[in-house]
Amino acid sequence: MNEPNHTAVVADPWPAPLATASLDATATIPGSKSLSNRYLILAALGADPVRIRGLLRSRDTDLMMNALRALGVTCREDADDPTTVTVTPPPNGVFTGCTEVYCGLAGTVMRFVPPLVLFADGPVRFDGDEQAYARPMEPLLFGLKQLGAHVEYHGQEGCLPFTVTPPKKLGSADGKPIKIRVDSSSSSQFVSGLLLAASRIPGGVLLRHTGRTLPSLPHIRMTMEDINAAGGDVTMPERGRWLVQPRDLDLPRTVTVEPDLSNAAPFLGAALIAGGAVRVPNWPAHTTQPGGLLPSMLHKFGATITLDGEPFDEINDCEMFNDDFSGTLCVTGDGSIHGLGELDMSAAGELAPSVAAIATLADGPSQLVGIGHLRGHETNRLQALVTEIERVGAHAEELDNGIAIEPVADDELHGAVMETYADHRMATFAAMLGLRIPGIEVRDVQTTRKTIPDFTGMWAAMLAQHR
Ligand SMILES: O=C(O)C1=C[C@@H](OP(=O)(O)O)[C@@H](O)[C@H](O)C1
Ligand SMILES: C=C(OP(=O)(O)O)C(=O)O
Structure with missing residues (x-):
């Protein structure tokens, strides 16, 4: 924490x-905050170590690395260059539960890390700066609930702080993509966070955005491009609908941040x-x-x-x-x-x-x-x-x-x-x-x-x- x-x-x-x-x-x-924190998440979801070059070193990326460390991921910076970091996922891809994650005021941490709890061996409590309590979170957590997770709020309903407990069994019973609906009009990061984790869900996910407007589409396209660069298969058959096929994710051995x-x-x-x-x-x-x-x-x-x-x-x-x-x-x-x-x-x-x-x-x-x-x-x-x-x-x-x-x-x-x-x-x-x-x-x-x-x-x- x-x-x-x-x-x-x-x-x-x-x-x-x-x-x-x-x-x-x-x-x-x-380096780009958005790319740095996506590469960190995708590296954590893979099987092999990934070396990230040009990583942004700032509060939001430090918060992300600390969040991943709490979940059992190793993030090791090069002795002579703190912007080169090697990320090693946890053994068997299972994240460490019964832990706490501090999100600060970082949207990419509070929206991209909770979905990782789907693959954890116990509940994870999320907290952040007091100002973060006012940032929208509910649609992401509603998405996680549709995937079988349990969410308990410790303050105001729909806001930080909260605890996410992983489902007993993940994925659909019939092997088809699980259909989930999320209103992402208050932040594109809800869609991005769910997409980043979805490749690891047995059967995959069909995600539909239910709101009238959808901000920051380039950031969602960034998420899709990065997932696909890691061997994933995510498509947007129409605006506001994404299909994520189940895939192992592995970023290239070395990635460089713009x-x-x-x-x-x-x-x-x-x-x-x-x-x-x-x-x-x-x-x-x-x-x-x-x-x-x-x-x-x-x-x-x-x-x-x-x-x-x-x-x-x-x-x-x-x-x-x-x-x-x-x-x-x-x-x-x-x-x-x-x-x-x-x-x-x-x-x-x-x-x-x-x-x-x-x-x-x-x-x-x-x-x-x-x-x-x-x-x-x-x-x-x-x-x-x-x-x-x-x-x-x-x-x-x-x-x-x-x-x-x-x-x-x-x-x-x-x-x-x-x-x-x-x-x-x-x-x-x-x-x-x-x-x-x-x-x-x-x-x-x-x-x-x-x-x-x-x-x-x-x-x-x-x-x-x-x-
Ligand atoms: O996915 C991302 O990396 C981001 C998406 C955008 O969020 P919103 O859609 O909430 O604006 C952007 O404003 C934020 O700085 C970074
Ligand atoms: C909205 C921003 O950040 P966050 O990733 O915390 O949402 C931003 O950097 O302008």
């Missing part, structure tokens, strides 16, 4: 640096806000990360985008998606930012705080829609964004399914101490505003450790590289 100590000392509130010159920077972004493209957003966005160029190396030309949508969003704001020197306009999405190719993405801004009008962000909700920061400094209004489920993220992000945008003197309002942002002239914006609500993306959002608005200070900037080990160091390094 213990978490590792993080010791770096940073002033609180942290004075966000102002950009006083246009940028000419390269930012190397650590950089976290969503965490690239504040850095690339800085080129628009401060003006100048920011480059991110190892940008994958093919990716299931929703951050793959970032170049086109930044382009709409008015940025010039190149990949290995090729203009973005001339990069045909299909041709560019050659699996083996990765290059340096370069975003250049001239200090002007166009309002977006209405932008559907349902596929990439985790980019919304960064996009909102840029939109706050634009020359016209933006409405980011399709993201009502952000109310159940680390904090109620729609409410938090409105409060913090208003705090610096611009205007914003909550919509049913998103946020409307009404920028004001730069001289009407003013510094403030920004709240972050234990939300890493609210901290990076505030840092982005601080590039242009003098006097921005950020409370608890260390909350960025959820997915970035040294955000303030990387931010300072970017600003030190200017024209």
Whole structure:
């Protein structure tokens, strides 16, 4: 249950640096949280050790490794490189029960680990940060109940903390896929969590999403691609329906994690806000990360985008998606930012705080829609964004399914101490505003450790590289 100590000392509130010159920077972004935690889960579900290279080392991945360790999985980092970790599954694939897992505030831990209890030899209790008690969990646990698990809540019904007890017998009696129905409209992670475990269920699983909307489809496609890369057989015969055939899962002996493209957003966005160029190396030309949508969003704001020197306009999405190719993405801004009008962000909700920061400094209004489920993220992000945008003197309002942002002239914006609500993306959002608005200070900037080990160091390094 213990978490590792993080010791770096940073002033609180942290004075966000102002950009006083246009940028000419390269930012190397650590590994993807979503891919890191999927590879850890899939490696734990396999039979043989898997070496994961470029693993993100941050609070969410440390929580995931500790969760797996509690279940009898060995996660051993290389002595000379903590981002290379070898995962060895438990003997016979049986996870250790009668234990506890601490989820922190990590959606990928609280939604991807409980399904592993289906293969445990006893009950597992799950707990997390107090703020995690407000995050939706019930649809995932309803899915597990349909697979025969027993769930006991220790606080509010449908929320952390809870205990999952494995079924006495797993899988259908007739050898056909078990049919389960889950409403995943409040988080794609319910579908992903169930799919990740489903290959190991005798007879497999037919999963149907029952809600009206389904956010973060790229993240579900990421789950499918990773399962299939591990020898699984998962298909989506139609939107909102997945068929998982029973299969042994074994990732390749070594897998390499792509950089976290969503965490690239504040850095690339800085080129628009401060003006100048920011480059991110190892940008994958093919990716299931929703951050793959970032170049086109930044382009709409008015940025010039190149990949290995090729203009973005001339990069045909299909041709560019050659699996083996990765290059340096370069975003250049001239200090002007166009309002977006209405932008559907349902596929990439985790980019919304960064996009909102840029939109706050634009020359016209933006409405980011399709993201009502952000109310159940680390904090109620729609409410938090409105409060913090208003705090610096611009205007914003909550919509049913998103946020409307009404920028004001730069001289009407003013510094403030920004709240972050234990939300890493609210901290990076505030840092982005601080590039242009003098006097921005950020409370608890260390909350960025959820997915970035040294955000303030990387931010300072970017600003030190200017024209
Ligand atoms: O599966 C994943 O790795 C994630 C899915 C998304 O969750 P939601 O569908 O809840 O937004 C995303 O926002 C989160 O940061 C990571
Ligand atoms: C929503 C997010 O995280 P989580 O994986 O905790 O859901 C996020 O990182 O923006």
